[in-house]
Amino acid sequence: MNLPQHVRLVEVGPRDGLQNEKQPISVADKVRLVDELSAAGLGYIEVGSFVSPKWVPQMAGSAEVFAQIQRKAGVVYGALTPNMQGFEAAVAAGVKEVAVFAAASEAFSQKNINCSISDSLQRFVPIMDAAKQHGISVRGYVSCVLGCPYEGEVAPQQVASVAAELFAMGCYEVSLGDTIGTGTAGATRRLFEVCAGKIPRDKLGGHFHDTYGQALANVYASLLEGISVFDSSVAGLGGCPYAKGATGNVATEDVLYLLNGLGIDTGIDMDQLIAAGQRICNVLGKPNGSRVARARQT
Amino acid sequence: MNLPQHVRLVEVGPRDGLQNEKQPISVADKVRLVDELSAAGLGYIEVGSFVSPKWVPQMAGSAEVFAQIQRKAGVVYGALTPNMQGFEAAVAAGVKEVAVFAAASEAFSQKNINCSISDSLQRFVPIMDAAKQHGISVRGYVSCVLGCPYEGEVAPQQVASVAAELFAMGCYEVSLGDTIGTGTAGATRRLFEVCAGKIPRDKLGGHFHDTYGQALANVYASLLEGISVFDSSVAGLGGCPYAKGATGNVATEDVLYLLNGLGIDTGIDMDQLIAAGQRICNVLGKPNGSRVARARQT
Numbered sequence: 083m084n085l086p087q088h089v090r091l092v093e094v095g096p097r098d099g100l101q102n103e104k105q106p107i108s109v110a111d112k113v114r115l116v117d118e119l120s121a122a123g124l125g126y127i128e129v130g131s132f133v134s135p136k137w138v139p140q141m142a143g144s145a146e147v148f149a150q151i152q153r154k155a156g157v158v159y160g161a162l163t164p165n166m167q168g169f170e171a172a173v174a175a176g177v178k179e180v181a182v183f184a185a186a187s188e189a190f191s192q193k194n195i196n197c198s199i200s201d202s203l204q205r206f207v208p209i210m211d212a213a214k215q216h217g218i219s220v221r222g223y224v225s226c227v228l229g230c231p232y233e234g235e236v237a238p239q240q241v242a243s244v245a246a247e248l249f250a251m252g253c254y255e256v257s258l259g260d261t262i263g264t265g266t267a268g269a270t271r272r273l274f275e276v277c278a279g280k281i282p283r284d285k286l287g288g289h290f291h292d293t294y295g296q297a298l299a300n301v302y303a304s305l306l307e308g309i310s311v312f313d314s315s316v317a318g319l320g321g322c323p324y325a326k327g328a329t330g331n332v333a334t335e336d337v338l339y340l341l342n343g344l345g346i347d348t349g350i351d352m353d354q355l356i357a358a359g360q361r362i363c364n365v366l367g368k369p370n371g372s373r374v375a376r377a378r379q380t
Numbered sequence: 381m382n383l384p385q386h387v388r389l390v391e392v393g394p395r396d397g398l399q400n401e402k403q404p405i406s407v408a409d410k411v412r413l414v415d416e417l418s419a420a421g422l423g424y425i426e427v428g429s430f431v432s433p434k435w436v437p438q439m440a441g442s443a444e445v446f447a448q449i450q451r452k453a454g455v456v457y458g459a460l461t462p463n464m465q466g467f468e469a470a471v472a473a474g475v476k477e478v479a480v481f482a483a484a485s486e487a488f489s490q491k492n493i494n495c496s497i498s499d500s501l502q503r504f505v506p507i508m509d510a511a512k513q514h515g516i517s518v519r520g521y522v523s524c525v526l527g528c529p530y531e532g533e534v535a536p537q538q539v540a541s542v543a544a545e546l547f548a549m550g551c552y553e554v555s556l557g558d559t560i561g562t563g564t565a566g567a568t569r570r571l572f573e574v575c576a577g578k579i580p581r582d583k584l585g586g587h588f589h590d591t592y593g594q595a596l597a598n599v600y601a602s603l604l605e606g607i608s609v610f611d612s613s614v615a616g617l618g619g620c621p622y623a624k625g626a627t628g629n630v631a632t633e634d635v636l637y638l639l640n641g642l643g644i645d646t647g648i649d650m651d652q653l654i655a656a657g658q659r660i661c662n663v664l665g666k667p668n669g670s671r672v673a674r675a676r677q678t
Binding site for chain 1 (some may be wrong): 601
């Protein structure tokens with residue numbers, strides 16, 4: 083076993099998580115969540131998304147959230163910017179790091195953002211240029227890397243190709259997302275093996291959903307492939323472990339528990355993390371989606 | 381990666397699962413569950429436990445269940461027999477395979493069965509003798525193999541020692557149980573490495589609880605150690621994924637999903653398995669504890 087000694091967790095709860103919760107919450111609650119997450123030791127927090135609140139009411143007020151958070155030294159506060167308009171709004175809000183996303187599945191790209199993968203990548207060119215001018219780092223996401231709700235299986239080569247384009251365009255890191263959570267450990271390993279042929283392993287991240295309960299096994303499989311960056315969502319925000327149709331973001335607490343058990347350093351304090359997760363669940367009025375958090379509360 | 385080509389799943393839902401559900405169910409419902417599980421392709425079903433119904437009311441009627449199930453050729457129908465009285469009752473009920481259990485933790489043994497590990501093993505001697513006379517196979521369980529609620533960490537050497545004693549006494553296979561679900565992938569691998577020094581790997585099984593969400597990662601870690609027998613509980617019976625204090629048996633469906641994804645043969649039909657799990661959840665009036673089952677129902 084040659085596991086990484088250090089892992090960086092990218093906390094996507096305030097963005098990917100809250101975006102998929104039915105109920106929008108206040109700017110004050112978002113700010114508190116972000117500040118509690120940075121206090122817990124998270125080094126990267128995706129704070130919000132610069133999109134039209136008509137389409138994503140949960141992400142309304144992202145500029146206000148950025149204005150009000152207590153910026154902690156060394157912490158990256160990222161924002162999702164699906165288009166140039168969003169990018170400009172992010173810059174105006176003082177954002178220093180943004181993220182863009184593409185799909186590995188042609189059908190998903192068409193249904194989700196109404197254009198081909200190639201067109202979606204082209205749309206990022208001006209964002210990448212502007213980001214360079216402003217000295218803003220850009221992280222890339224690829225979705226549907228281990229399965230597509232419309233196409234079924236997705237070839238690792240296809241994922242690698244999209245990821246390599248994002249990397250070549252200037253994304254400093256590309257996160258591979260199992261959007262529908264259907265991937266298993268062997269497929270996860272093959273995916274990273276193939277992608278590592280085009281992008282250095284330390285520029286790849288894993289983003290797993292626990293819809294089929296496979297997320298932690300996939301994280302472990304990824305670690306065995308030398309992957310050391312994982313996206314996760316505090317309290318499993320964005321997935322509902324109790325209902326049908328859960329999108330199922332893996333809970334940061336559960337990933338941290340695995341990493342702690344493996345003796346891998348993250349710099350994150352479990353107790354503070356659990357407290358932050360429970361607080362936001364109370365705000366949302368929903369049960370905690372982290373098994374570790376639930377087990378600790380007994 | 382040198383994964384097993386075939387895995388044998390030991391279905392413990394009707395025993396370990398139902399025993400930990402608050403509400404006892406009827407003999408007819410148990411019979412139907414066992415028959416549906418054998419129809420789904422499970423090759424080993426732990427049907428019940430021969431203990432006093434005063435202590436474990438959920439296991440009342442195990443003899444009737446054994447009398448009424450449709451025995452399918454090639455399927456092993458096991459029973460837990462904690463003592464000689466239980467063993468004799470099992471024999472009278474026509475049981476052909478039994479299981480005995482010991483703890484890897486001294487404190488747990490004292491608190492759970494009120495005697496030392498050594499004494500508990502001594503109590504099995506007459507059972508092993510009688511089993512030999514009756515041509516009955518005996519499976520061994522060791523609990524608390526990756527942590528004890530009273531002692532905390534449990535040394536792998538201690539687990540190996542107890543497992544080796546059970547094996548030497550005549551248990552044809554020893555299942556190592558992470559009773560409190562605190563184990564992680566690295567500890568799981570070390571545990572099997574150490575135990576494999578005393579018992580052949582193909583005589584060892586893994587029994588994981590998902591209390592901290594680690595069960596499938598631990599199953600995958602075990603597979604990487606060449607372990608090819610796992611206990612699991614249909615619909616996660618015995619654990620409640622929605623409540624505090626979940627004991628958290630890993631769901632058979634979720635293990636099967638992982639194994640299917642890895643291309644490992646089990647002979648089990650997922651759809652029939654999910655149907656059996658959902659039916660028993662309806663009887664119990666509780667939500668399904670399998671993530672795969674919930675995802676498939678959307």
